[in-house]
Amino acid sequence: MASVFTKIIDGDLPGTFVHRDELAVAIMTINPINTGHVLVIPRVEIDRWTDLPIEVAHHLVTLAHRIGNAQIRAFGCQRAALIIAGFEVPHVHLHVIPADSLDHVSFENAARTVDPADLASAAQRISQHL
Known part of the structure; x- marks a missing residue:
């Protein structure tokens, strides 16, 4: 069964993309630790x-x-900050998190919900600097 990330990459689920290329994508996470939290994900579905x-x-x-x-x-x-944990979704993903302190990289501080407009705004701000 395809992972949630594969479903987003394939367009079967919605995602807010910051970058796409032949090997990987970068999307805004729906549970950000901090505004601008991005997941970098390979297109190939590999767990570790x-x-x-x-x-x-x-x-x-x-x-x-x-x-x-x-x-x-x-x-x-x-x-x-850059974190590779890999316990919740069996598909490699790198968390890239804007941070001013160690509190900004604690998964305990992750939002449970986020407005899609806020994700789109953060994605646009990041994309302007790529």
Whole structure:
């Protein structure tokens, strides 16, 4: 069965995209820890990041680097945090989170709901700096 991320990538579920290419996508998460929280996801559905082909892993980190720099410029945050956890969805995804403190990278602070217009606005701000 396809993961929720594959369904978003394939257009079967809605998603707010920041970036798309042949290997990966970057989407706004619907449970952001902080405004501008992005998920970088490979198109290939693989559960553990350590099982990714090295060229895909390299591409994901390069894309996360670009997204992080765009977040810093878009939101004026001190840094962009990068987390690879992989416990909730069995499809590799990198969390890129605008952050000014360690509190800004705690999953306990994730929003349970978010206005789609806010996601679209944050995506546009990030995209302008890519």
